[in-house]
Amino acid sequence: MARNHPNNKTPERVSAQPRFHQHAAEIQAYGTVSHLLPLDLEEPVRLEMTAQLNQLLADTMTLRDLYKKSHWQAAGPTFYQLHLLFDKHSNEQVELVDSIAERIQLLGGVSIAMAPDVAETTRIGRPPRGRERFPFSCHAS
Numbered sequence: 292m293a294r295n296h297p298n299n300k301t302p303e304r305v306s307a308q309p310r311f312h313q314h315a316a317e318i319q320a321y322g323t324v325s326h327l328l329p330l331d332l333e334e335p336v337r338l339e340m341t342a343q344l345n346q347l348l349a350d351t352m353t354l355r356d357l358y359k360k361s362h363w364q365a366a367g368p369t370f371y372q373l374h375l376l377f378d379k380h381s382n383e384q385v386e387l388v389d390s391i392a393e394r395i396q397l398l399g400g401v402s403i404a405m406a407p408d409v410a411e412t413t414r415i416g417r418p419p420r421g422r423e424r425f426p427f428s429c430h431a432s
């Protein structure tokens with residue numbers, strides 16, 4: 292037996308499936324600052340700070356991804372130690388990324404977020420897609 296909905300209309304079906312192809316209107320352009328939060332910093336200062344922090348954010352996100360790549364692709368007799376070490380460094384970068392991004396937002400800016408934007412912005416060179424030889428080797432003496 293169907294339950295009665297409070298307004299006597301058929302309740303909307305709820306689905307757990309993601310809704311693809313949704314687009315929200317942009318409410319603040321990248322590279323601008325809003326004045327929603329009461330800060331004593333003038334707009335030119337906020338613009339300069341958010342620009343520099345976004346550069347740092349893109350580089351930190353790239354470093355995070357490089358550590359994760361190394362975490363996954365480590366090999367050899369010290370695999371397990373390197374695997375753990377690179378994961379630890381990656382997790383530390385994750386925390387830095389969050390702190391930097393939230394600082395940008397608190398300054399009224401827009402944090403860079405998406406991988407293509409990070410790739411266009413970072414100063415760190417792109418590594419090969421394939422597995423790389425580690426630049427150091429650990430030899431037991």
Ligand SMILES: [Fe+2]
Nearest residue numbers: 362363374378
């Ligand atoms: Fe892992």
